[in-house]
Amino acid sequence: MNHLKFSLLFLLFSAALIAQPKGEYDRKKEMTYDGKRYRVFNNYVTVGGGSCYNNYIHTTNLNIGADFNFHIQQIYFQSGLFLAGPRFGSYNHMQLHTAFGKRFELKKFNMAGYLGGSYSFINRPYVDTSNAIHSRTLNPLGIHAAIQFTYKYKYDLGIGICLFSDINKYQSVYGIRLELYFSGAYLGDRRSKDETNSALPLQD
Numbered sequence: 722m723n724h725l726k727f728s729l730l731f732l733l734f735s736a737a738l739i740a741q742p743k744g745e746y747d748r749k750k751e752m753t754y755d756g757k758r759y760r761v762f763n764n765y766v767t768v769g770g771g772s773c774y775n776n777y778i779h780t781t782n783l784n785i786g787a788d789f790n791f792h793i794q795q796i797y798f799q800s801g802l803f804l805a806g807p808r809f810g811s812y813n814h815m816q817l818h819t820a821f822g823k824r825f826e827l828k829k830f831n832m833a834g835y836l837g838g839s840y841s842f843i844n845r846p847y848v849d850t851s852n853a854i855h856s857r858t859l860n861p862l863g864i865h866a867a868i869q870f871t872y873k874y875k876y877d878l879g880i881g882i883c884l885f886s887d888i889n890k891y892q893s894v895y896g897i898r899l900e901l902y903f904s905g906a907y908l909g910d911r912r913s914k915d916e917t918n919s920a921l922p923l924q925d
Contacts, residue, residue: 746794753911754828754876763906764791765831767869767883773805773896775814782806782814784896786885788867790824790833797824799835799867803885805894813844814894816887818865831871831879831902839865839887863889869900877904 750761766789773784788801799820806812820837843859864887871881879902886895 748794751908756911757876758908758911759876759906760908762792762795763826763877763904764789765877765902765904765906766790767871767881767900767902769883769898769900771883771896771898773885773894775805775892775894777892781896782894783808784894784898785809786883786898790835792824797822797833797835799833799837803887814892815842816840816863816865816894818887820865820867828876829873831869831873831881831904833867833869835865835867837865839863839889841887841889843891845891859891861889861891863887871900871902873902873904877906878902879904 746762748762751758752761753759766787768787770783770785772781774781782805784803784805786801786803788799790797790799792798799822800818802815802817804812805814805816816839818837818839820835822833822835822837824831824833826832839862841859841861841863843861845857845859865885867883867885869881869883871879873879881900881902883898883900884895885898886893888894
């Protein structure tokens with residue numbers, strides 16, 4: 722019951738982040754930071770590893786995952802996967818997900834919350850009437866939620882944590898990953914743009 726309450730609270734917290742952003746979208750909008758130019762609306766990739774709890778087997782597993790976080794105008798989306806299992810190279814759960822959410826980007830921090838659907842490949846052993854052990858694959862649809870907190874030591878590079886959950890009719894998995902953050906925001910040096918603009922001929 723405690724695991725169910727945690728999962729429900731986790732989903733409600735994620736859903737609270739998914740209010741649609743206000744304001745006009747300008748794909749060319751940029752900012753200057755530390756002498757460099759960056760896109761305001763940008764995509765980013767996160768990849769990392771950590772630990773997760775599986776309520777079916779009542780134990781923790783290794784978890785590795787990667788996400789491509791992208792936007793359509795000012796609305797952000799996430800597509801990715803994770804692998805979970807007792808050790809590296811041995812996995813009993815692979816999950817694919819697509820979600821939409823809300824992102825808050827500051828000069829030194831990136832925060833985002835996503836909620837969406839998932840499709841899993843779960844390896845579930847079973848014993849037949851002759852006591853032989855077999856394996857079957859379950860493919861449930863589920864609910865995916867993730868919350869990211871990232872410290873950016875460069876505007877487009879960072880390290881952070883991701884709290885995540887995957888809930889389906891066979892099992893619930895939730896945990897935490899340490900992740901690397903790579904953004905596509907970089908446009909170039911501010912000086913190079915100024916020099917290019919100064920070289921343009923004046924219009925009559």
